Amino acid sequence: MPTSFVARLGSRFIESTRMWLVIATIMRQSMRSLFRFALFNHAIFRVIVRQLYFTAFQAIPIVCLAALLIGSVLVDNLLNLLTNLNAYDQIGSYLISSITHELAPLICTIILLLRSGSAVLSEMALMKINREMDTLSMLGIPIESYLYLPRILAFAIGGPCLTVIFSMVALLGGYFTLGYFHDITFDNYIKQILDAIHLANIIPLVLKPFFMGLVVVLIAIEKGITVRHAFTEVPIKLIRGMMHTAGCIIIIEIAFNLV
Structure with missing residues (x-):
C-alpha cells in the first residue's frame, strides 16, 4: 500500500x-x-486578428449579459447596505474593489x-x-509563430479588454436596473x-x-499538443486542463490579494 501510494505520487509529480x-x-x-x-x-497577423475576433469580440455579448445580471444584484445589495448605514463615502471603494478587483477578472x-x-x-x-x-513543419511554417503566438496574444489581450467591459457594464448597468431605487443620485454615484x-x-x-488568460491558453495548448493517438483523449485532457487551470487561477x- 505505501509503495503504491509513493508510486502514484511520483507519477503525478513527473x-x-x-x-x-x-x-x-x-x-x-x-x-x-x-x-x-x-x-x-x-x-x-491575419491569424492574430481572427483569434482576437473569436476569443474576445464574440464573447462581448456573453460578458455584457453576465455583467448586467451580476452587477445589478451586487450594486443593489451594496447600495442597500451602505445607504442604510449612511456610509455614502464608501460606496465607490466597495464597488470598485468587489467588481473590478474580484468578480470581473x-x-x-x-x-x-x-x-x-x-x-x-x-x-x-x-x-x-x-x-x-x-x-x-515540412512546409517550413513555424508552429510557434503560426499556431501558438496568435492564440497567446488573443487571450493576453482579450482577457483585460473583456474585464474592463465587464466592469463598466456592471457598474453602470447595475445602477440603471436596480440602483436608482436607492437614495442616491446618478451624479453622486458616478462621483x-x-x-x-x-x-x-x-x-x-x-x-x-x-496572467489568468495566459494560464488558460498555455494549459489548453499544452493539453492539446500532448494528445497522442485518438480524439477520444480530448475529454480526459479537457478535464485535467480545467483542474490545472482552476488551481492556477x-x-x-x-x-494578488497578498500583494
Missing part, C-alpha cells in the same frame, strides 16, 4: 513537471517569435476558459492527430466611483486577467 516544462517551452518559443516581430508577417476568465480554452484545446488536438502540425479609481485599482484590473488570486 507528469506535472513534464506539463510545466512543455508550457515553458511553448512560452519561450512564442516570445522568441514575438521579439522577432513575427506578428508583422501578413499571414500571421474571475468571471471573464471562466468565460474564456469554457468558451475559448476548450476550443483551443480541441483545435490543437485535432491538428496533432491529423498530423497537420507535421505538415506545417463616488471616479473618486475611488486610482492607479492601484487599475493595475489589478489589467494584470490579473492578463486560485494561486493567482491569492498572490
Whole structure:
C-alpha cells in the first residue's frame, strides 16, 4: 500500500513537471517569435486578428449579459447596505474593489476558459492527430509563430479588454436596473466611483486577467499538443486542463490579494 501510494505520487509529480516544462517551452518559443516581430508577417497577423475576433469580440455579448445580471444584484445589495448605514463615502471603494478587483477578472476568465480554452484545446488536438502540425513543419511554417503566438496574444489581450467591459457594464448597468431605487443620485454615484479609481485599482484590473488568460491558453495548448493517438483523449485532457487551470487561477488570486 505505501509503495503504491509513493508510486502514484511520483507519477503525478513527473507528469506535472513534464506539463510545466512543455508550457515553458511553448512560452519561450512564442516570445522568441514575438521579439522577432513575427506578428508583422501578413499571414500571421491575419491569424492574430481572427483569434482576437473569436476569443474576445464574440464573447462581448456573453460578458455584457453576465455583467448586467451580476452587477445589478451586487450594486443593489451594496447600495442597500451602505445607504442604510449612511456610509455614502464608501460606496465607490466597495464597488470598485468587489467588481473590478474580484468578480470581473474571475468571471471573464471562466468565460474564456469554457468558451475559448476548450476550443483551443480541441483545435490543437485535432491538428496533432491529423498530423497537420507535421505538415506545417515540412512546409517550413513555424508552429510557434503560426499556431501558438496568435492564440497567446488573443487571450493576453482579450482577457483585460473583456474585464474592463465587464466592469463598466456592471457598474453602470447595475445602477440603471436596480440602483436608482436607492437614495442616491446618478451624479453622486458616478462621483463616488471616479473618486475611488486610482492607479492601484487599475493595475489589478489589467494584470490579473492578463496572467489568468495566459494560464488558460498555455494549459489548453499544452493539453492539446500532448494528445497522442485518438480524439477520444480530448475529454480526459479537457478535464485535467480545467483542474490545472482552476488551481492556477486560485494561486493567482491569492498572490494578488497578498500583494
